Amino acid sequence: MRCANPSPITDHRSPALALEELDWIPRPKILALRRLGIETAEDLLTHFPRRHEDRTEFPHFPREESDIPVCLCGEVIKTSLRRFGGWKKIFEATLQESQANALSEPIVCRWFNLHYVQKMIMTGQRIVVFGKPRVRGKRICMDHPEFEIIENDDEISIHFRRITPIYPATEGLSQRVLRSMVYRLLSEVTDHSFETLLPRALMNGAMTRAGSIRAIHFPESWEQRDSAREHLVLSEFFAMQMLIASRRTDASIRIGHAHCGSRALLDAFLKSLPFELTRAQQNVIEEIRRDLAAAHPMNRLLQGDVGSGKTVVAIAAMLLVIEAGYQVAFMAPTQILAEQHYDVLRRWLEPLGVRIALRTAARQEQSGPLALFASVTPPNSPCDPQIIVGTHALLYESVSFSNLGLAVIDEQHKFGVAQRARLITREPASDVLVMTATPIPRTLTMTIYGDLDVSTIDEMPRNRGKIVTAVRDASKLPKVLTFLRTQLEARRQLYVIYPLIDESEKLDVKAAAAEYELWRERFHPFRCELLHGRIAPAEKQQIMERFRCGETNALISTTVLEVGVDVPNANVMLIENAERFGLAQLHQLRGRIGRGEHKSYCILLTSAQAKEASTKLAVLERTSNGFEVAEADWELRGPGDLLGTAQSGLPALKIGNLKADAELMRRARAAAMSIFQVDPRLESPENQRFRQLIVEQRGHTFSNVS
Ligand code: ADP
Ligand code: MG
Numbered sequence: 001m002r003c004a005n006p007s008p009i010t011d012h013r014s015p016a017l018a019l020e021e022l023d024w025i026p027r028p029k030i031l032a033l034r035r036l037g038i039e040t041a042e043d044l045l046t047h048f049p050r051r052h053e054d055r056t057e058f059p060h061f062p063r064e065e066s067d068i069p070v071c072l073c074g075e076v077i078k079t080s081l082r083r084f085g086g087w088k089k090i091f092e093a094t095l096q097e098s099q100a101n102a103l104s105e106p107i108v109c110r111w112f113n114l115h116y117v118q119k120m121i122m123t124g125q126r127i128v129v130f131g132k133p134r135v136r137g138k139r140i141c142m143d144h145p146e147f148e149i150i151e152n153d154d155e156i157s158i159h160f161r162r163i164t165p166i167y168p169a170t171e172g173l174s175q176r177v178l179r180s181m182v183y184r185l186l187s188e189v190t191d192h193s194f195e196t197l198l199p200r201a202l203m204n205g206a207m208t209r210a211g212s213i214r215a216i217h218f219p220e221s222w223e224q225r226d227s228a229r230e231h232l233v234l235s236e237f238f239a240m241q242m243l244i245a246s247r248r249t250d251a252s253i254r255i256g257h258a259h260c261g262s263r264a265l266l267d268a269f270l271k272s273l274p275f276e277l278t279r280a281q282q283n284v285i286e287e288i289r290r291d292l293a294a295a296h297p298m299n300r301l302l303q304g305d306v307g308s309g310k311t312v313v314a315i316a317a318m319l320l321v322i323e324a325g326y327q328v329a330f331m332a333p334t335q336i337l338a339e340q341h342y343d344v345l346r347r348w349l350e351p352l353g354v355r356i357a358l359r360t361a362a363r364q365e366q367s368g369p370l371a372l373f374a375s376v377t378p379p380n381s382p383c384d385p386q387i388i389v390g391t392h393a394l395l396y397e398s399v400s401f402s403n404l405g406l407a408v409i410d411e412q413h414k415f416g417v418a419q420r421a422r423l424i425t426r427e428p429a430s431d432v433l434v435m436t437a438t439p440i441p442r443t444l445t446m447t448i449y450g451d452l453d454v455s456t457i458d459e460m461p462r463n464r465g466k467i468v469t470a471v472r473d474a475s476k477l478p479k480v481l482t483f484l485r486t487q488l489e490a491r492r493q494l495y496v497i498y499p500l501i502d503e504s505e506k507l508d509v510k511a512a513a514a515e516y517e518l519w520r521e522r523f524h525p526f527r528c529e530l531l532h533g534r535i536a537p538a539e540k541q542q543i544m545e546r547f548r549c550g551e552t553n554a555l556i557s558t559t560v561l562e563v564g565v566d567v568p569n570a571n572v573m574l575i576e577n578a579e580r581f582g583l584a585q586l587h588q589l590r591g592r593i594g595r596g597e598h599k600s601y602c603i604l605l606t607s608a609q610a611k612e613a614s615t616k617l618a619v620l621e622r623t624s625n626g627f628e629v630a631e632a633d634w635e636l637r638g639p640g641d642l643l644g645t646a647q648s649g650l651p652a653l654k655i656g657n658l659k660a661d662a663e664l665m666r667r668a669r670a671a672a673m674s675i676f677q678v679d680p681r682l683e684s685p686e687n688q689r690f691r692q693l694i695v696e697q698r699g700h701t702f703s704n705v706s
Helices: 026-033 043-044 115-120 153-159 175-188 209-217 224-250 265-270 280-291 312-325 333-354 417-424 440-450 474-489 507-524 535-546 583-590 610-622 626-637 662-678 687-698
Strands: 051-054 068-086 087-099 107-114 126-131 134-136 139-143 146-150 163-166 298-304 326-332 356-359 364-366 386-393 404-409 430-435 451-457 467-473 493-497 526-533 556-557 570-575 598-605
Touching: 043 175, 051 535, 087 115, 087 126, 107 115, 107 126, 126 139, 126 493, 134 451, 146 175, 153 175, 163 326, 175 209, 209 224, 209 312, 224 662, 224 687, 265 312, 265 333, 265 451, 280 298, 280 312, 280 430, 298 312, 312 326, 312 333, 312 404, 312 430, 326 333, 333 356, 333 386, 417 662, 467 474, 474 493, 474 507, 474 570, 474 598, 507 526, 507 556, 526 535, 570 583, 583 610, 598 610, 610 626
Parallel strands: 107 139, 298 430, 298 451, 326 386, 326 404, 356 386, 404 430, 467 598, 493 556, 493 570, 526 556, 570 598
Antiparallel strands: 051 163, 068 087, 068 126, 087 107, 126 146, 134 139, 356 364
16 A cells, blocks of 8 residues: 655644744754754755655565665564674674565674664564675675664554655664654645745646655655656756856946957967967957957856966957056966966066066066056056966955956966955956866856856867876886986976875975985986975975976975976976875876977876775876866766865755756756846846845845845
8 A cells, every 4th residue: 555645734834944843853853953954844854865765565585686775674583793803793683574485585684883783673673674685605694784673553654665765864863753754744834835936947747846845755656756856956956056147147237348459469469479379279269358348247267178278368368458458467376376477477478568567475576667566656657567466365465456457367276256256346347267277077167167157278289299197006116217217318307296285284394305305316417306385485486497497307396386387398297196186186287297299208106006096097097188087086076075166155955966967957057047138137027036046045135136
C-alpha cells in the first residue's frame, strides 16, 4: 500500500515562523537544528533531502556483491564486538531477511571503530540498511551501511513503504526525527503560504512551489521527485540570476560618459609593437571600444589563458580613454606585478608621450615631464598622470583621480566583488575592465561573473614555443638536473618553485637559505637568486629586474611568482612537491614559461604515491589549455574552493548543483535577463512579484528597483 503525502490542512502556519513557535519541537532538537543552519519553519522545509531511498518494497537479500548500493530491511539476530590491532573494534550485526525463505542468507553489517553504533543496535530490532553488499569469505557483508531502526509501526508510513528522503543530518538529530519533523510541519502549513516565483518560461506544467516542496520530501514517484527538484532548482537559480541581472542593470543604467578617443594614439601604439595582434585580441579590443564609446558604464570581464596577451588589450583600452581626455587606473594584485606593469607601460607608452605614475606602498613615482602627483596639481593639467598604476590599495587610499575614465583590474580572482563594487559606485561611473587569467568553467562565469559582460581571448600568439609538461618522481632528480644544466648552457633561464604553498605559512628563513645554497651548488657556475614573500619589495623588484635582463640564470622562488610575471627567455620550470599545489595554481605557475619562441619544459616533481595526486598532475601533462584545466579541476574537487564562491557575494545554493544543473542555470539566466531587458526597473505590474526576490537577497532596496 502506498501512503498519501502529508496533505495540506487549514492550520495557518507561516513558513517564516521561528522554530521556537512550533511547540512540538523539543528544545534540544532546536539546538541541533541550529547546527544545520535551520532557524525557521521555512529553513526546515527547505532542508532538502540529499537523496531518496526506494523503500516501497525491500528486495530479497543479495547473494552476490554489487557496486550499486541496496536498501534492505531485516531483523537483527546477532550482534558481536571484536577487537583487532589493540584498541580498534569491529561491531557486527547480523540481519535476517523478514520474509526469509530456504535460499535466503543473512547479511552481516560491520562498523569499524564507531562506538555509538554499538550502543544503538540490539538483537530483535528491525532495521533498514543502505550500502554495497560485498563478499567476505563465506559471508555477505556490508561495511558502514547507513541504517535506521524501525521503532514502532505507527510511524511506518512516514519512514517506510515509500520513496523515503534521506537528509543531511547532524549529531543529536537522526534521520527519523528529522523526517518526522518535516512530515509534521508539511501537514501544518497551507499551500498558499508558498509563493511560486517563476516566470512562465520556466514553469513545467502545473507544478507549484508548494507542490514541489511536498514532493521533494515525500514523492509519490521518481518522476514526481524529479520534476519537483527541477522546479526547485530553477526557482533557486532564477532568484540568483535575478539578483545578478539587477546588479548588472544597476550598473548599466547609471550615468556614465563615453570615454573613447579617435584611435590615433592606439594606432600609433599598435604600429610600434614588435608583433601583430591575434584575431582574438583584435575582436576583443573592438568589443571594448564599443563599450567605451557608449554613454553607459562598461563592466566587462576579459578572460584569457595565461600568456594569451591580455595586457596589450588592456593598454589598447587605456589609450582610447586617454585620448578622450580621461585618466586610467591600472590595478594589480601584488606589488611585483604593479611594478612590472609600470615598467612595461613606460617602455611602450612613454615614446608616445603618455604620462604614467606608480603608486604603491613602497614606491611612488611618476614618469614624464614633471614628477608630481595628481593630487597636488590642478585637474587636467599637463603634468597630471594619464595612467596611475598601483595595487588594489588604489581603491582605498584617498588617491584623487581628477577624472577617472577607466579602471583596469588585473587578475580579478584576487579581488573580491566588494572591491569591484567600490569602483562601480563612484559617480559618475567610470568604465571597468577586469581581467582574469584563471579560466573558469562556463557555468561559473554565468554566476560568479554573471553581472559582467565577458570577452574571451581564445587564441594564443602564434610565435609561442610549445610547453612540454612531465611528472617525475623525486628520485629522478639527478637526471632532471642534468637536463636543467643543458638548458642553462643553451643560455636559457629557469625557475625552481619550492613547496611553500602559502606565503603566510610560516617561512623558515633558514630553510629557504639552505634550499638556496643547495641550488647554487647544483647550478654552479650559473647564477641563482632567491625570491620569497619576506624579501622587502624594493629588493624583490631588483631581483626580478636582474632576472629579466638575464644577469641571473635561475630564480629559486616560492609562489610569489604566481601571477603575471613575464620573462620570455625563461623556458624551464621545475616545481618541487607539485602534489601540494592546486591544479589552477600549477597552471598559473606554468604560465610563466612558454612565453618566448623556445620550446619550454615544465617538470613536476613529486614523491606522492597517492592516486589523487597522480590523477591531478596527469591533467597538466595532458593539456596546456587553461579552460580544460579548469573543467578538470572542477571535476576533481567541486566548485567550493575553485574561486571561493563566498567571495562572489551570491547566496549559497540549497538544492541546485552548478555542475550537474548547468542547463537549468542557462535557462534561468536567459529568463532573468529577458525580464530585465524589457523592464529594467521592474515597474510593470506582472513583474512586481519578482522584486521581492531581489530585495530579499540584497537585504535592502536598491537603486533601480525601489
Ligand atoms: P597574460 O594574458 O598572461 O597577461 P601578457 O599580456 O603578459 O599575457 O602577454 C604575454 C607575452 O606575450 C608578453 O610578452 C606580450 O608582449 C606578448 N604578446 C602579447 N600579444 C602578442 C601577440 N599577438 N603576438 C606575440 N606576442 C604577444
Ligand atoms: Mg597578465
